[in-house]
């Protein structure tokens with residue numbers, strides 16, 4: 481198939497492009513490289529043995545990429561491009577609307593012009609907001625608690641409206657829980673700019689000695705060991721889910737949302753111990769106060785994704801830590 485991948489040089493995008501190329505698809509990456517390294521497409525080609533076409537463009541500026549898209553004639557689009565830092569979104573909500581919502585609308589208009597009706601959208605479990613019950617299934621109330629989450633939900637709503645107006649549209653909103661890990665080759669992975677916001681890249685940097693110690697944000701949550709519990713999912717499992725979702729968009733029109741998680745939760749301490757085992761390093765930590773906005777437990781019910789796509793996560797915490805550690809060691813050598 482001919483598939484355009486926006487944000488295809490980013491963390492989840494690059495892993496997905498790798499699998500698409502390996503499966504024999506023709507891929508056009510549209511990426512601004514605002515939050516991705518220039519050499520990612522070459523690294524991907526090094527793994528897959530084939531190249532994707534690459535077009536540098538910002539999704540908010542369709543005049544720069546409409547010809548490239550029209551020339552490529554994609555049968556489907558996988559849309560990852562966007563901003564994704566919760567703190568930054570709280571400081572600059574308008575920018576999150578402009579890029580995540582405005583950029584998506586611009587992209588969808590270009591898709592409509594060329595009659596491309598198959599879409600897989602990179603959404604987030606953050607659209608659920610504070611869980612009223614766990615595990616969280618797709619019928620859980622949608623009440624995002626920050627502008628980043630709201631921007632993701634707004635794009636889902638845009639897609640739902642587009643689907644009502646365009647009966648040919650086949651779109652899947654994939655709601656990711658906590659993506660971690662890296663490609664087992666250690667050639668691609670997560671490359672946060674500056675101090676990582678997220679637990680796994682932070683822990684990896686502490687294990688390597690780049691940072692002194694982990695701050696554990698609260699040990700008084702209502703969880704078995706008092707630290708926050710999350711549904712961490714290996715990025716290769718996520719990437720595989722995008723291929724399954726693309727298949728599903730070929731089965732007929734409609735718009736639906738699917739959770740991508742393992743259904744298994746781990747606490748901050750469990751994550752820490754697993755990473756110590758994978759890296760054979762001690763990871764110093766201090767307990768600090770809770771991070772504003774954090775919840776005790778977030779956990780997916782991934783049943784619907786299994787029913788609809790025949791997909792389920794197969795990699796465990798040991799795989800996640802091993803692959804994240806191999807990537808981290810390779811980066812700063």
Ligand code: UFG
Nearest residue numbers: 605606677678679680682695696697708709710748771774
């Ligand atoms: N944590 C620490 N120390 C750190 C970083 C995180 O103790 O330095 C803890 C958090 O308190 C939480 C857990 O580790 O209990 C996981 O935190 P992450 O920041 O890795 O992940 P979150 O669940 O907070 O955030 C994720 C995504 C966001 C998304 C959010 C809500 O990264 O993009 O889920 O769905 F918005």
